[in-house]
Amino acid sequence: MIYRETGQFKSTYASDQQLFPIVQDRWFVIGVVAFAFVAVPFLASEYLFLAILIPFLILALAAIGLNILVGYCGQVSLGTGAFMAVGAYSAYNLAIRMPDLNLIVIFLASGAIAMAFGVLFGIPSLRIKGFYLAVATLAAQFFVDWLFARVKWFTNDSSSGSVSAPPLQVFGYGIETPAQQYLFVLAFVCVFALAARNLTRGAIGRAWMATRDMDVAAEVIGIRPMAAKLSAFAVSSFIVGVAGALWAFIRLGSWEPLAFDVNRSFQLLFMVIIGGLGSILGSFLGAAFIVILPLVLNQLPTWLGIPLSTAMISHLEIMIFGALIVFFLIVEPRGLARLWAIGKEKLRLWPFPH
């Protein structure tokens, strides 16, 4: 009853094809975005920004990138951490060697470098499928781990291999307080989420989905597999590269190659699977789940009143994490996004049964 679309008539093709055709959807999304931009900076505590919102947004961006590759195009990739690392170190080198460049340009350029890298490591996907491809992407992961640890030029000859971002400012406004960092990241995420959503709705997105469902059939009807797969790798690595640069500059401030190791890749893959493959909203939901879970688990002993050592908490975290993944895969293999869609379906009829 709340959610139904009766009474909403479309009189132009444009209005029928728009991003959120149902008025309630549109208002909801605009409301959330407006709230996020206007109200949250004043309402949220510093802890909320630093521990939850900023990591959630940046990881959601990376998850969107990975979702395009795995969810929309069906190419399993376990090397996302490597692309984030490429983005982060490119941004660092650009910021250090060309300090006069605008920060936004630096991030976009680092995304472009990650894109080139992604296309390079995506070439094997033309021959290799499925798990073989997943393990091949691990080659990218470990190679990049080694590259940034070994080649001193990338870390500006730092003797320890650890690098730190210069103080950030854009158009004269500093990006130092958590609220400023949050707004900056939010702007990036909104723009990229919109772009990704539109890409997946267009011809390219359909080519990706066709390649995912049955690549031989797709080729037969005229979709060029090389274009589809490589474009998926390109777009995905671009987004993931920008996310990596944001993660390094804003979230960490100072990092070393191990910050983007294979555990980060697995974490992103979990986000995408739990959130829902092939869904932009799913990337957000999955990222929220993965960011919030360790924090909840850490608070659990205090709520339950049982004193646990940090080691036990850590082990419990891993155990519950693994168990929840299996639980979600059994209960709803299409992820949280599917739960959301089912919820919306129910809302269309509520309170009527059918």
Added chain:
Amino acid sequence: MNAATSRNLTIAFFVLLAGAAISPMVAGPAKFPQWLEVVLGGLMSGVLYSLVAIGLVLIFKASGVFNFAQGAMVLFAALSLVRLMEKMPFLAALAVTVAIMVALAFLIEFLVLRRLVNQDPIVLFMATLGVAYFLDGFGQTVWGSDIYTLQVGMPKEPKILFENTFEGGILVSMEDVVAAVLAAIMVGALAFFFQKTATGRALRAVADDHQAAQSIGIPLNRIWVIVWSVAGLVALVAGVIWGSKLGVQFSLSQVALKALPVVILGGFTSIPGAIIGGLIIGLGEKISEVYLGPMLGGGIENWFAYVLALVFLLFRPEGLFGERHIDRV
């Protein structure tokens, strides 16, 4: 690319690999003993990787699941054994650990596999990843996260052979030789099991075609429990050997990641592939680290194995002995 080109390229790949492996010898016959040590060390490492890879192949063949939890199972088995050994003699501890691994197989089949029948392979893979995380945490909760020394009587001091012929002699790690012999015995036992026993034949039938096997009355669920138990036993053997070498500790489960290039090279569905793939990867890794590594600053072991497997996949996408993938449109 047709079969002939693929076969020719494979032969070319191996010739190149052999050439690269032998090339350090060009430096002179005085370097021969060192080169031989590296080759032997690499082959031994390869055997150890194959141990883990065989478990992976077993499960993939019989149930089509890529068991990412194999490494966690190796760790869990080793942890259980070493902690039980603190309380009871070796054989009793071994028996209890075997029972634990079988119980684990039961649980995994009942809680996870049965509920995920007919799902996407990626979903099953993620489920095993979840199981891996769970086992990691659970093992450390129950048994602790220290390094535990596993004493099974493996020799620790190396043997130096041919000290008179070559300067410094050739170093052979007796521990690795014992490990290789154990691995060979295990593979022999597995081969016997698959070829000569009824259960083994049933397993092969299931690996061939699930539906056909079901139609002649083979109970799939029980077969899966058996397969996972056998994989658990293989994990136990691997755990004992690796644990005795490195000490039983958390990082043992990371070693499993090294088994992935092995399975790729050898093919996901072939045990001889796992063994040969392991030998190639072990050899390639060590030779590259010792001879190529210093030129690149060292530490290239980690990614070299993967890159080697990747290059091999480019012209033989199913691995050396894997089944050709047939797409039905």
Added chain:
Amino acid sequence: MKRILSKHATALALAVAGAFGAAQDVRAQSSNEIFIPALVYRTGAYAPNGVPWADGFVDYIKLVNERDGGVNGIKLAYEECETGYATDRGVECYERLKSKKPVAFSPLSTGITYALTDKAPGDKIVLITGGYGRADSVDGAVFQWNFPIFGTYWDGADILVQHVKKKGPLKGKKIALVYHDSPYGKEPIPVLEALAKREGFELIKLPVTHPGVEQKATWLQVRQQRPDYVFLWGWGVMNSTSIKEAIAVSYPRLQMYGVWWAAAEPDVEPAEQAAKGYNGLAMGHSAEHDRPIHKDMIKYLYDKGKGTAAKKEEVGEVLYNRGMLSAMMTVEAIRKAQEKFGKRVVTGEEVRWGAENLNIDAARIKALGVDGMMVPLKTSCNDHGGAHSARIHTWDGKQWSYTSDMYTSDPKLLRPMIEASAKKYADEKKITPAPCGKAMTASAQ
């Protein structure tokens, strides 16, 4: 239908509860306690070494509360946060604990120290990095909030070379550095390279990737190159693996020297008797079990069942002592701050002053009950390390014993390097160095 609905409803409820719960700000700290968090790792590849350090650290804080009723009557509060030696988790812990108004942090990881060095000045939190951290943070003019008490890796590298030089001139010899491929392992390389040039030895660098269980190729190379000495700069399970692999290639343990983080019980015990002869740097202390402080630990904590370690025998192990001394110096800094600013809950700024003006002389060392476990320590604006001495201890199969006199690192070699590196950091970060007065003379170090 109902079952599906209820399943989904449960999932949704879980999600909402989780979101709500996580958004709760951590409860504010009691206003009458001084908060000292510790970033520890009790899980993961580095746990075997992290656990005794954490136990020592926490035990000392508990002891101060139990035995002395706090510092001048103000109790200490502590909290452990598990990092697993991962830099991003360390940063997460820091952000989460920041709101509880900590005065001093112990990151126990060089990588995390690098990350927090940028954040700590803005948050006014002191970083006490006892025996680790950035070597250049000795320069307190630039690194006003970092305190590498007891010495840095550059001190350690120099002292090791001094020691092996005593066995014979180094010209033409080979020294291999087997190091953990992380900021921690790479720290000594500049000093070792400078010394290689000066003394005429060849430095062979052999990196080992985290976690360090794959070292066969590394040690095959060691066997091929036959270095005269091997310096081990590992951490966690890498150490015991290195020693075991050294045994496997028959490299004499007598020629192996580990830095103070690679010379403790968890590293040699897995190899047991075969590790006999392995040497390490003792950062002032080794494994002492019988000093007054240890007796106090047993009396006030373990006999009452309040000790942190799983076994009483752990009290006095090498890493336990180090954690304990780290906590001790933190408390001394607080005490010093209270002397000047008032016996109340002091702020981060005040503790920073206290840490910069530490003067632990021989009398105070005896009063603290750690006689023979540390050298007199005096920090200043120019020297945030306070002491730069160490000696060698050797494992004889059952325990550690000292096998050398105390060495002090060479300020003529190190100070210019420290100042150059600090200046590079200051330029990169656009920091104006604090006015410290004249640059140090050799005697002040």
